[in-house]
Amino acid sequence: MRMMSFVSAMMMSFVVLSGCCSAKIDKVGDSEGWTAKDDVYYTWAETDHKEFHVGDSLVFEYDPIVNDVTHVSGALEYEFCDYSSPKVVYNTGHDVVTLTEPGFHYFITSNQAQCILGQKLEVLVIHDPSRPVPPPPPSKILPVGNTYKVGGDSGGWKVYDSDFYNKWSEEKQFHVGDTLFFEYDNEVSDVYEINGDLEFMTCDPTSPVAVHKTGQDLVRLMEPGVHYFITSHSGSCEAGLKLRVMVGPQSKAVVFPNFPKKVDLSAMERLNNWLKTFKPQPHH
Numbered sequence: 001m002r003m004m005s006f007v008s009a010m011m012m013s014f015v016v017l018s019g020c021c022s023a024k025i026d027k028v029g030d031s032e033g034w035t036a037k038d039d040v041y042y043t044w045a046e047t048d049h050k051e052f053h054v055g056d057s058l059v060f061e062y063d064p065i066v067n068d069v070t071h072v073s074g075a076l077e078y079e080f081c082d083y084s085s086p087k088v089v090y091n092t093g094h095d096v097v098t099l100t101e102p103g104f105h106y107f108i109t110s111n112q113a114q115c116i117l118g119q120k121l122e123v124l125v126i127h128d129p130s131r132p133v134p135p136p137p138p139s140k141i142l143p144v145g146n147t148y149k150v151g152g153d154s155g156g157w158k159v160y161d162s163d164f165y166n167k168w169s170e171e172k173q174f175h176v177g178d179t180l181f182f183e184y185d186n187e188v189s190d191v192y193e194i195n196g197d198l199e200f201m202t203c204d205p206t207s208p209v210a211v212h213k214t215g216q217d218l219v220r221l222m223e224p225g226v227h228y229f230i231t232s233h234s235g236s237c238e239a240g241l242k243l244r245v246m247v248g249p250q251s252k253a254v255v256f257p258n259f260p261k262k263v264d265l266s267a268m269e270r271l272n273n274w275l276k277t278f279k280p281q282p283h284h
Helices: 002-021 040-049 073-081 110-116 165-168 195-203 267-276
Strands: 026-027 057-061 069-072 089-091 094-100 103-108 120-126 147-149 179-183 191-194 210-212 217-221 227-228 241-247
Touching: 026 195, 040 120, 069 094, 073 120, 165 241, 191 217, 195 227, 210 217
Parallel strands: 026 057, 147 179
Antiparallel strands: 057 094, 069 089, 069 103, 103 120, 179 217, 191 210, 191 227, 227 241
């Protein structure tokens, strides 16, 4: 009986310790999800004195047609719903964001009207040494490639004519590791990387791969294949502000075979070699 009690106590201790030391997942807003409601996220974060630790994850569920999750850098951007220089933008409608660093983290929607109505979240993340921190995802080590300013040195990312960027792209050879530099006025434009030819042809920005809005965006080409970029601003994409680039595999350095060097013999060495030809060969 004592042995059974001891085993039960040990199992309970293990469960408690496992619960306290493993990463947890919180759905932001619970059943409400990620939507515009006054102070709902402040209340949600304070409910039951929620504590967020390094390694925990936040799940954002929402309608991606009208919303996204924009991770901004600081309290000022958070307070004024400023999404112009985000750290990361998520827009799948079901985003799992792992908190990998301690400190304050700020999330807003780039739908400014809804952000002003209260669709923003501030969380304080604590580092607990007793809890395992998930390793960062492995990064690809790419060669330092070329950097291309989109649109050329003087113009940048703006409307020219409907075929301008097609011609600009065809004149170049892009490889994995190269970088595109988009420079533009971020009050009237942006850069959306999109999935495929259909979205490119119809200027459809609703399901982007990535969103860039700083006005000076560096986009590294990490994968071979076709990459598509448009602006989400109505009318500009249809007028020609879109870019399609074909990216080839990373260029390899040419390795020449290591031929033996020609040896210059002195006159005496050449004479000795010639005399050796007269040396009688042994008979077998």
